[in-house]
Amino acid sequence: MTATRPDRQIPAKLLDWYDAKARALPWRALPGEPRPDPYRVWLSEIMLQQTTVAAVKPYFADFTARWPAVEALAAAPEEDVMAAWAGLGYYSRARNLVKAARAVADLGGFPDTEEGLRKLPGVGDYTAAAIAAIAFGRRAVVVDANVERVVARLFAIEQPLPAARKAIREAADTITPEERAGDFAQAMMDLGSRICTPRKPNCDACPLAGACAARGNDPERLPVKAPKKAKPVRQGRTYWIEREGHVWLVQRPPEGMLGGMRALPDDGWSARADGAGGAPMRGDWADAGAVRHTFTHFTIELTVLRLDGAAPDPAGDGLWWPLEKLKDAGLPTLFAKAARLAEAARERLL
DNA sequence: TAAGCGTGGAA
DNA sequence: TTTCCAAGCTT
Numbered sequence: 020m021t022a023t024r025p026d027r028q029i030p031a032k033l034l035d036w037y038d039a040k041a042r043a044l045p046w047r048a049l050p051g052e053p054r055p056d057p058y059r060v061w062l063s064e065i066m067l068q069q070t071t072v073a074a075v076k077p078y079f080a081d082f083t084a085r086w087p088a089v090e091a092l093a094a095a096p097e098e099d100v101m102a103a104w105a106g107l108g109y110y111s112r113a114r115n116l117v118k119a120a121r122a123v124a125d126l127g128g129f130p131d132t133e134e135g136l137r138k139l140p141g142v143g144d145y146t147a148a149a150i151a152a153i154a155f156g157r158r159a160v161v162v163d164a165n166v167e168r169v170v171a172r173l174f175a176i177e178q179p180l181p182a183a184r185k186a187i188r189e190a191a192d193t194i195t196p197e198e199r200a201g202d203f204a205q206a207m208m209d210l211g212s213r214i215c216t217p218r219k220p221n222c223d224a225c226p227l228a229g230a231c232a233a234r235g236n237d238p239e240r241l242p243v244k245a246p247k248k249a250k251p252v253r254q255g256r257t258y259w260i261e262r263e264g265h266v267w268l269v270q271r272p273p274e275g276m277l278g279g280m281r282a283l284p285d286d287g288w289s290a291r292a293d294g295a296g297g298a299p300m301r302g303d304w305a306d307a308g309a310v311r312h313t314f315t316h317f318t319i320e321l322t323v324l325r326l327d328g329a330a331p332d333p334a335g336d337g338l339w340w341p342l343e344k345l346k347d348a349g350l351p352t353l354f355a356k357a358a359r360l361a362e363a364a365r366e367r368l369l
Numbered sequence: 370t371a372a373g374c375g376t377g378g379a380a
Numbered sequence: 381t382t383t384c385c386a387a388g389c390t391t
Contacts, residue, residue, distance in 0.1 A: 067387040074377065108375030111389075143389045163387050208387055217385070218380075276374075290373075315374055352376065
């Protein structure tokens with residue numbers, strides 16, 4: 020453990036840059052404005068986990084219009100929230116969002132410390148620190164992937180991730196100011212997303228270039244990461260069962276892939292195995308084509324089979340969903356793609 | 370610590 | 381087309 024002395028030059032330069040160049044975002048207070056609503060900060064931080072700003076914006080607008088405060092979200096049926104989240108990915112976030120909203124409503128408001136925030140489902144070290152700093156003005160060391168990259172370069176930390184996380188956090192601690200820790204965190208993230216980018220960082224435009232230990236020594240190579248594993252390709256089938264302007268939808272089990280989401284029935288494919296189950300009913304299935312979709316850790320090639328005028332109901336739980344409201348069903352992207360294929364095939368096959 | 374968990378945009 | 385990877389969390 021090395022004794023560290025707080026660096027005052029780096030946060031001062033970064034905050035000056037942020038005062039001049041901060042991005043305006045719907046969940047952000049610009050420098051000098053009052054701190055933003057903790058509900059909006061929390062909601063945005065959950066949505067932004069592993070997700071780009073551009074992808075989040077329309078969902079944030081929709082959620083805050085439908086549920087303007089945490090009490091409204093706490094009172095919403097989980098099913099509605101899951102459907103509203105459809106397409107954004109990492110669906111455990113939506114389940115945890117509802118749980119956390121209900122916990123906050125029971126508490127009478129958001130916890131205002133990292134320790135308290137950390138207890139909410141879906142809130143980890145990063146998110147707790149970010150909310151404490153941005154919404155409550157606490158000094159907190161906020162480390163996301165942007166900060167990891169900036170700090171690894173600034174301090175020339177050569178150790179590979181994930182082992183480097185401890186050293187990176189300690190280094191980040193030495194440059195985090197007592198005041199304006201929220202602006203500092205957002206400035207680091209802006210810097211990482213716009214200047215100190217993963218590839219071809221724009222060091223000429225960087226306010227911290229003068230203090231950067233990696234400057235001139237190929238900063239792009241930092242942080243060092245372990246090589247990626249190859250993704251297996253799985254095969255599966257999904258079934259479009261149509262009757263009198265309705266399609267048969269099921270709800271996926273709460274855990275695992277696309278957990279808790281509405282979906283088309285399938286043959287049980289997973290990250291570990293091809294689908295092996297049979298169709299949910301007998302009938303004259305027509306091949307509507309196949310969709311290819313890549314998840315974080317595998318690719319699925321999903322054949323879409325369709326059946327018209329099905330009777331009686333398919334086996335198992337499900338419901339007949341009106342086709343004209345299919346957009347409201349909240350299908351995750353894989354099944355939305357399959358549905359498009361099935362609907363396109365209707366014209367061809369009938 | 371490692372694996373599981375989505376999606377879409379950029380290069 | 382392929383690869384990378386984004387304001388991570390949970391188990």
